[in-house]
Amino acid sequence: MAGIEFLSPEGLRVDGRRAHEIRKVQCKMGVFRQADGSAIMEQGNTKVIASVYGPHEVAIRSKSLHDRAVINCQHSVAAFSSGERRARSKSDRRSLEISRMIKETFEAAILTEFAAKSQIDIYVQILQSDGGNMCACINAATLALIDAGIPLRDYVSSCSAGFVEDTPLVDINYLEQGASGPDLSVAILPRSEKVVLFYMDSRMHVDNLERVLQAAVRGCHDVFGIMNRTVREHIEQHVGILDSKDI
Amino acid sequence: RDFKRMEVEDVDVDGEICVGLPRKRQVVVLEHSLHVVTPGDVITTDTGFMRGHGTYVEGETIKASVAGVVERVNKLICVRPVRTRYTGEIGDVVVGRIIEVGQRRWKVDTFSRLDSVLMLSSINLPGGILRRRSAEDELMMRSYFKEGDLISAEVQSVFSDVSLSLHTRSLKYGKLSQGCLVTVAPALVKRRKTHFHNLPCGASLILGNNGYIWIGPLAAEEQPITDASNEEMMETEMVTSHRDHEVIARLRNCVLALADQKLPLYDTTILYTYDASIGHSARDLVKPEVIEEITSHARQL
Numbered sequence: 001m002a003g004i005e006f007l008s009p010e011g012l013r014v015d016g017r018r019a020h021e022i023r024k025v026q027c028k029m030g031v032f033r034q035a036d037g038s039a040i041m042e043q044g045n046t047k048v049i050a051s052v053y054g055p056h057e058v059a060i061r062s063k064s065l066h067d068r069a070v071i072n073c074q075h076s077v078a079a080f081s082s083g084e085r086r087a088r089s090k091s092d093r094r095s096l097e098i099s100r101m102i103k104e105t106f107e108a109a110i111l112t113e114f115a116a117k118s119q120i121d122i123y124v125q126i127l128q129s130d131g132g133n134m135c136a137c138i139n140a141a142t143l144a145l146i147d148a149g150i151p152l153r154d155y156v157s158s159c160s161a162g163f164v165e166d167t168p169l170v171d172i173n174y175l176e177q178g179a180s181g182p183d184l185s186v187a188i189l190p191r192s193e194k195v196v197l198f199y200m201d202s203r204m205h206v207d208n209l210e211r212v213l214q215a216a217v218r219g220c221h222d223v224f225g226i227m228n229r230t231v232r233e234h235i236e237q238h239v240g241i242l243d244s245k246d247i
Numbered sequence: 248r249d250f251k252r253m254e255v256e257d258v259d260v261d262g263e264i265c266v267g268l269p270r271k272r273q274v275v276v277l278e279h280s281l282h283v284v285t286p287g288d289v290i291t292t293d294t295g296f297m298r299g300h301g302t303y304v305e306g307e308t309i310k311a312s313v314a315g316v317v318e319r320v321n322k323l324i325c326v327r328p329v330r331t332r333y334t335g336e337i338g339d340v341v342v343g344r345i346i347e348v349g350q351r352r353w354k355v356d357t358f359s360r361l362d363s364v365l366m367l368s369s370i371n372l373p374g375g376i377l378r379r380r381s382a383e384d385e386l387m388m389r390s391y392f393k394e395g396d397l398i399s400a401e402v403q404s405v406f407s408d409v410s411l412s413l414h415t416r417s418l419k420y421g422k423l424s425q426g427c428l429v430t431v432a433p434a435l436v437k438r439r440k441t442h443f444h445n446l447p448c449g450a451s452l453i454l455g456n457n458g459y460i461w462i463g464p465l466a467a468e469e470q471p472i473t474d475a476s477n478e479e480m481m482e483t484e485m486v487t488s489h490r491d492h493e494v495i496a497r498l499r500n501c502v503l504a505l506a507d508q509k510l511p512l513y514d515t516t517i518l519y520t521y522d523a524s525i526g527h528s529a530r531d532l533v534k535p536e537v538i539e540e541i542t543s544h545a546r547q548l
Contacts, residue, residue, distance in 0.1 A: 238509050
């Protein structure tokens with residue numbers, strides 16, 4: 001894309017952010033009454049809805065595991081989510097790949113021994129896509145799982161990073177993704193800084209990896225701070241249920 | 248910060264459309280110091296404590312695995328989440344839906360992690376006769392309960408894999424019909440001496456511990472039930488009056504209003520909310536400002 005200045009001489013990006021700043025994050029839990037847990041996550045213009053059902057009885061008996069829970073994830077993209085309207089099937093290769101990655105990410109984070117023989121379903125849908133889709137999906141799914149009361153080892157917070165003009169850019173949007181530079185998506189367990197997802201598109205010299213990874217991890221911590229605050233506010237609003245004791 | 252949303256109600260009788268903006272939610276200030284934790288928070292590094300539900304052990308520290316409030320009973324630490332599936336205890340009254348008819352057992356959905364089981368030997372045969380269940384009873388299982396029926400039952404025992412075994416060995420339990428089921432979070436229904444209530448406004452209420460609430464018309468005088476087919480015929484012939492329907496609909500909206508405000512459900516709170524709602528039509532009870540108004544009395548309890 002000729003002519004787009006991804007990093008101005010003053011250090012500003014196409015949307016006015018600095019290299020280390022993430023986009024505005026807004027999130028809300030408990031948006032669907034029918035689902036066990038649900039959440040909406042907005043990172044800049046990227047909007048994702050996640051809903052979680054479970055733990056419940058495994059639909060297909062043969063798939064149930066006697067000592068752990070089965071995690072099932074479905075990812076879909078709304079037809080109106082990108083600039084041009086394009087109906088995407090739920091089973092096209094890209095969707096299946098992302099579903100698989102989200103499922104494996106959460107298999108590392110969910111304490112599956114606490115829900116043996118049952119199944120946990122995670123549904124994520126992208127309503128508006130403007131870069132960092134998979135990261136927003138993972139963040140939304142984390143909030144939905146917390147809303148459903150499913151035991152987790154820690155939050156899973158995720159952020160993307162790119163590399164332009166020798167500077168790592170945190171939380172890249174759609175325009176910056178098209179800059180033919182690397183697009184690294186990282187998901188971590190914030191308190192132990194363990195990496196649960198590491199996915200990169202395109203190519204990058206290995207010498208730069210350290211700085212880009214550090215930038216992405218810092219972005220993950222920023223997103224985690226916002227998610228944690230949202231969860232705490234949500235709990236404090238629901239004090240009524242937790243307060244009264246049984247007789 | 249709340250997302251501002253517009254609510255467009257149904258068109259009124261005189262053709263007016265009511266558009267109500269919900270009032271800005273009041274910020275709830277925590278009066279007492281509750282220890283709020285989120286997944287991954289360290290609760291304690293003291294090795295003298297035992298871990299309970301909602302926590303896990305990593306090395307020597309006990310960490311929270313769900314988001315909720317820490318409860319400490321002597322040396323046991325647990326975290327209660329806000330919303331979770333129903334975990335049964337022996338003696339709980341539950342309302343469930345039959346999902347499957349199997350060999351000498353029914354599978355019942357009780358909003359728990361695994362489906363509950365109702366054994367053929369745990370039900371009351373119609374007519375109150377006591378006898379061993381024979382092969383004919385097995386073939387007649389569908390005539391007692393079939394898929395989709397709603398039943399009220401009591402938890403008899405809990406299997407090692409946390410699934411529940413139910414029984415209906417009392418005349419007050421059994422198939423439910425001619426009423427309305429409302430689902431709320433299980434944490435809103437507290438354990439009490441009795442879960443069956445006959446409300447003075449003209450309806451009967453069953454508060455299932457699993458969050459399934461049944462609202463039905465007041466039971467007619469007890470009639471001796473001779474056999475299964477007769478019971479079925481009586482159920483379908485029973486016509487519920489319009490007044491009963493309205494009472495049930497109003498009660499349903501009151502229960503949903505209390506659940507929306509996260510207030511625990513007792514027969515007293517439901518009755519107060521019902522009395523406060525008489526001034527509004529049953530349809531208006533879903534509006535947020537009306538919900539706040541009618542639950543104000545129940546909130547003070």
